[in-house]
Amino acid sequence: MPSLPFVFWNRGSLKLEGAARRSDEVREQGFTAVIDMRGATWSTVKPILKVLQEHFPGSVHIAYIIKPDNFWQKQRTSLGSHKYKFETNMISVEALSKIIDTTQLTSDLEGTLHYDHSQWIDVRLALEDFVWQAADLLDRLDDLQEDLSRSDFADDVAGAKHSIDLHADMKKKIMKAPVEDIDLIGQKLLQRLSGDANSGYDSGYSGRDSEASSVVANPDLQASVPQILQNLEAIHTSQQHLLQLWHHKKLKLDQCFQLRLFEQDCEKVFATMFDWICHNRDVFLMNYVEIGHSYKLAKELQEEHNHFTMSSMNVYVNINRILTVASRLIESSHYAAQHIRTVASRLDRTWKEFAAGLDERTAVLALSVLFHHKAEQVITKLFLFSYLDMF
Missing domain, CATH: 1.20.58 (Methane Monooxygenase Hydroxylase; Chain G, domain 1)
Structure with a gap:
């Protein structure tokens, strides 16, 4: 028969010996248990059989119990009356080697397996x-x-x-x-x-x-x-x-961290730009449609507007810096690239709308200054011609 792992009882210690990894065919046959009853009593053997029956994790095929020389017939009968899932047989040490390969038996059982x-x-x-x-x-x-x-x-x-x-x-x-x-x-x-x-x-x-x-x-x-x-x-x-x-x-x-810095800078720029616009709104809106009724007034309005425009360039410098940072973050595959793109677009759009108003105002005032300058030149010449005609 093929060599099977077995459990044996020896001087009060329950030991598990394992052969090489078994094939599925051998594995299905289960364990062969050897319980050494020499020097022990039947009361010692019964708990072991119960453990094998109820708690042993593997499948037990058969349990061989090595009987002592003075083993009673009554105890043998008692053993046979127990119903276990596995077969139980009384056997002598001499007969054990005929059933189990001696390479799977320790020296205590007249085998060659070294086990400590x-x-x-x-x-x-x-x-x-x-x-x-x-x-x-x-x-x-x-x-x-x-x-x-x-x-x-x-x-x-x-x-x-x-x-x-x-x-x-x-x-x-x-x-x-x-x-x-x-x-x-x-x-x-x-x-x-x-x-x-x-x-x-x-x-x-x-x-x-x-x-x-x-x-x-x-x-x-x-x-x-x-x-x-x-x-x-x-x-x-x-x-x-x-x-x-x-x-x-x-x-x-x-x-x-870069995103929160970007958002913080955007908030500061928005706040700065809006505060600046609100602070100068009255002057800006009051004079927005005023183009001057003379060259002198038009020139004064133009100079005031140029000063206003130059002041707004400080805001533009910050906006341009933030837009540059936004582009760099987007190009670096930032996880919030879409959010950054949205915020940057809003900032850029807000500035461009404001800058367009400044450019429009600049163009209108330039035309006003040019018109009044030419008009005053014409009036001066007409006045001079009228004066000369009097003589």
């Missing part, structure tokens, strides 16, 4: 500790990823600056995560499972070579190697993904 339960527990505890630490670290990295995934962009310049500072602290948390420490633990555990003498592990056993070979030959422990590698890969992948998310959000936060 203390060493197995020690390695298993190290494995469980690594898995726990790796899982805990992955949970912490997942929490950091959740924090980085939030789209919590501030609504003002101060808030945007604060978000950038908090994001810098997040980078420190990512880099402080004990990824390298867990990686070192995992690598040492892999070396230990591979029997590498350079693993730095010292069990205290004098027969170190036999221990190493036992670990390497133990399929249950070797089956944990892919899990260790998977955890190490998951941790490094998670950290790299976190760093990518961090850099991506850093770009977004920088863009948010």
Whole structure:
């Protein structure tokens, strides 16, 4: 029959031995359990059978119970009366090797399988500790990823600056995560499972070579190697993904800060321009349709308007600077490019409408000055001609 993993009872310890990874066909046959009743009592065996029946995670095919020399017929009858999902048979140590491959039996059962339960527990505890630490670290990295995934962009310049500072602290948390420490633990555990003498592990056993070979030959422990590698890969992948998310959000936060600065500048320009217009509105509107009834008055209005226009150039300088910033932000693929384009267009349109009024007023006053200047020249000449005709 094919070699099956088995459980055996030996001096009060329940132990699980594993053969190599089984094929699906062998896997379906389930486990062969061997319970060593020598030196034990029936009251000790019954709980083990109950555990195998109710709590053992795998499928048990058959349970062989090694009987002591003075095993009573009554106890054997009692055993047969129990109804288990698996078959139970009493057997002697000598007959056991005829049913189970001796390579799957320990020396206590006259087999050749090297197995040290203390060493197995020690390695298993190290494995469980690594898995726990790796899982805990992955949970912490997942929490950091959740924090980085939030789209919590501030609504003002101060808030945007604060978000950038908090994001810098997040980078420190990512880099402080004990990824390298867990990686070192995992690598040492892999070396230990591979029997590498350079693993730095010292069990205290004098027969170190036999221990190493036992670990390497133990399929249950070797089956944990892919899990260790998977955890190490998951941790490094998670950290790299976190760093990518961090850099991506850093770009977004920088863009948010630039956006809030842009909006703040736009608000200042709008406020400055509107305050300036409101302050000069009365004068501007009062004289807007006034073109002067003489050259002197037209010239005075023109000079006042030119002064007004020059004053407005200070506003235009700020507007032009903001529009330049807006173009640069849009070209840099800013996440709020459409919003920036809308605000910039509104600012540009408002200024152009105002500038068009100034240009129109400039042209009208220029024509008025020219007209009155020519008119006064004509009147002067006519007056001179009239004066000469009198003589």
